[in-house]
Amino acid sequence: MTPECKVAPWDEALSPTSCVIFESSRAVSMGEWCIFFADFGDAVCFFRHLRIPEELETLWTGDSNELAQMLPLSTVESSGWSHYRARFSNEEIRRRRYEGERALDRLLERFVREGYQAEMAEKLIEVVNTTLIDSDLRDVYVLPGDLARLLAHIGNPFADCDFMLDEEDGAAPAAPTFDLNAQGHREALAERLIEPEP
Numbered sequence: 001m002t003p004e005c006k007v008a009p010w011d012e013a014l015s016p017t018s019c020v021i022f023e024s025s026r027a028v029s030m031g032e033w034c035i036f037f038a039d040f041g042d043a044v045c046f047f048r049h050l051r052i053p054e055e056l057e058t059l060w061t062g063d064s065n066e067l068a069q070m071l072p073l074s075t076v077e078s079s080g081w082s083h084y085r086a087r088f089s090n091e092e093i094r095r096r097r098y099e100g101e102r103a104l105d106r107l108l109e110r111f112v113r114e115g116y117q118a119e120m121a122e123k124l125i126e127v128v129n130t131t132l133i134d135s136d137l138r139d140v141y142v143l144p145g146d147l148a149r150l151l152a153h154i155g156n157p158f159a160d161c162d163f164m165l166d167e168e169d170g171a172a173p174a175a176p177t178f179d180l181n182a183q184g185h186r187e188a189l190a191e192r193l194i195e196p197e198p
Contacts, residue, residue, distance in 0.1 A: 014036055014189055015143075015186070018037060019038075019040045020141040020143070020193065022137075022153070023135055024135075025136065026134050026135075027134045034193055036190070040120060040121070040142050043124065045108065047132075048104040048105065052101060052132065053097075055133065056096060056131075056132070093133070096133070097131070099131065100132070104127055107123055107124060107127065116145075121141075125139075125140060144180050158178065
């Protein structure tokens with residue numbers, strides 16, 4: 001079974017150079033989900049300009065009622081968030097944000113200068129997980145190099161497809177080998193990521 005996944009907020013199509021991330025929440029048990037981006041640089045920008053400001057911008061002042069009103073979470077989830085958030089001082093939040101933004105700026109500059117290098121994914125995971133207090137970045141897959149690892153994580157998008165059943169005996173032949181550049185294969189992968197199996 002694959003986790004819930006959505007296309008990047010700007011509705012990018014899955015491309016041969018897309019970056020797929022899997023993340024979860026530390027404070028509230030919501031399972032794992034994924035998002036895919038046009039490339040690794042867009043994923044870095046997502047954390048730098050959206051996730052860090054979103055998670056670390058509003059500093060809690062000690063009024064749990066005020067915090068609960070600000071968060072679009074259920075009562076149980078906002079209560080859990082309040083207790084979790086209270087573990088971090090405002091100074092700690094400011095320090096984390098400043099250091100995290102600088103580290104992501106350096107990573108993005110390096111990506112622009114050198115192109116994607118495999119160790120950059122681990123660096124992104126390290127920066128995100130030491131900066132953010134709730135988001136837990138689990139995996140980063142950058143296509144085409146990480147395709148085999150991604151398919152190992154989510155499975156072949158053509159496995160168990162109805163169109164593959166033999167009309168005569170109803171038996172399913174072996175799923176075709178996934179080819180990132182073949183007609184319809186990226187679309188099938190995107191569909192598998194967006195609509196995980198039940």
